Amino acid sequence: MTDLERKIYRIIYNMSRFRKNPTMDDLKRKTGKDEASIRKAVRNLVTRNELAWDKEKSEWKF
Structure with missing residues (x-):
């Protein structure tokens, strides 16, 4: 995972909480x-299946 991917993953994870x-x-x-x-x-x-979009709930899955 690149630095940018890691940063985006953390941003999406923290905001979606x-x-x-x-x-x-x-x-x-x-x-x-x-x-x-x-x-x-x-x-x-x-x-790479580290993120997935749930269309029904309109949220990210980790």
Whole structure:
């Protein structure tokens, strides 16, 4: 897991504990990266099954 992926994972995990899904603006502000880099990192996390989106509950699964 790269540093950016680890950082995004922790941000999503910590924010979702309080029932708030981070927006793209939240992730951009907290990581200092552009949208393309964030999307690529999230896609990598999802393909490695470290993150999954639950469509019914509209929340992340870890």
